[in-house]
Amino acid sequence: MKLSIGPIQYYWPMELVQDFYHQAKDWPVDIVYLGEVVCSKRRDLRLIDWLTIADTLVDAGKEVIISSLALIEAESELLALERICNNGDFKVEANDMAAVRLINARPFVAGPHLNIYNTSTLKLLQENGAVRWVMPMELSAHSLAELQKGRPAGLETEVFAYGRMPLSFSARCFTARAHNLPKDNCELRCRDYPEGMPLDTQEGEELFVINGIQMQSASPVNLLAEVGQMAQMQVDVLRLSPQAKGMAEVVEAFDAARNGQKISDSTVSWQTNSEWCNGYWYGDAGMVKLPKPSEF
């Protein structure tokens, strides 16, 4: 199985982004997704900057995919998307049907926001150029098994295996709202939250994380214990979603797991000291953390 680093969901300043991918060059990952997927107002890095980072990752032996926005409203966003789709060097991860149209049957990755729930949809996307698809967050292992049975030949399957899950997108900016700012004058406050803003219930239960116009799960999904099961199901790629701290340990743990190695003590403490969830995988509410059953 291959490991991928998903697109950075947060608004990190240029130095942090560059530093992150500088480290990623040495991580045992096979694929790196680059680019802005949440908000078009985050413009620290322009396409040319992403392509520059892409070149360094290619030199380090990584496959690079340029990811695109999940919510596209403005004409300026469509123009930017067109530039991404026509970059000429790298495949694109489509997260809106606008991208599928602009890609125009060239090879692409069907992202997690395209709503792929059945094999008919998989086949249609493959005929439109998809060479890999990313399972939607809310699908279970059981649903995935059904999809794998009818998967067209040559189409790779990727599962979001670690990280806070993107759960929804809005025209509103919830970070700006929390600061009493209108979205058109948001002061780019999401830059102050490299891991998003926690949203808790009135009882103090961690529920979601606010990331600009996106809502994420408060707990990261963590399918480390299910890596063997995913290998049996012929999942091709495990996606690890970037976080500002501790990413190297996450990569290390999943690398060990995919190679069938024993997981080290430091990884065990990382796993036991943090909250995480895996409910979707077992057909339950996403926020639930279930013990690993013997079979699903």
Add this chain to the structure above:
Amino acid sequence: MSELKNRMDLVCPAGSLPALKAAVDAGADAVYLGFRDATNARNFPGLNFDADEIRVAMDYAHVKGCRVLLALNTFPQTEQWSTWQRAVDQAADLGVDAVIMADLGLLRYARRHHPELRLHLSVQGSATNRHSIAFYHEEFNIQQVVIPRVLSLSQIRRVVENSPVDVEVFGFGSLCIMVEGRCALSSYVTGESPNTCGVCSPAKAVRWEETPQGRQSRLNGVLIDRYQAHEAAGYPTLCKGRFSVNDNVFYAMEEPTSLNILDILPELMKMGVAAVKVEGRQRSPAYVGQVTRVMRAALDACYQDPQHYQPAPDWLASLDKLSEGQSHTLGALHRPWQ
């Protein structure tokens, strides 16, 4: 464009036969309904229709010149595919005036097997821009698109100008603030979402409790809101709860309020919007009748004299009474920026 006078269709919800009759009698141009299962996004207990009831509904509506649209707008999973496929076949057999769909695979099935069936792209299809709409038009020959409640007025204008198909917008009712078709908040907490099960914040996961701190609403155990004695309690939809962010407790996503576009009807008409949709298949026949009556009056007044159109105070008052939180908003439509 400013001279354009187009008659916008009023599309109203029908969760039951009495609601359908109320909408038809009050002047709806079209009603939309669903089968009594997870093939539609209002899969609530006690709602919706079987095939025989749809026949009765169609007879009633067609006599009065009202079209009947069938919502098959959830995303079938592989195992249950045959249920959705059968629903498309049934829709074609029944001869409904259009089917409202979102799933790519199902749209392809309908296009290939029932080319005569008129297809509308559901709001669950998340089409927020001209390229996305063009994709569905080219691939499936959709004839109408319902656009998500996230676009500003000027963005809707751009979409209408560049859309190869008719554009339908939401006009009144509960307000999804997330892009429809791309929201998994409900399944994260309850295991069921609009996409997978046709429900958001399902009733079976709701629990009310009286406590010394006030009345509390929970969704699968998660505290959504806590009400003081003087506060009206609303349905615990996740995006409309009060939560704590940076130590402030507030409606962190959205207040419980309804969408109401009466104020901007002339603009929508001039833009060339083809249809205005009322949300609420889960609502009572009395609600549906009242909202349809007001919207009918407003659309007629706007069509007859757009220059001097103004929402009548009693329209707004009667709609506010029916609204979530007894208040209304233009939602994303009033955003001044692009």
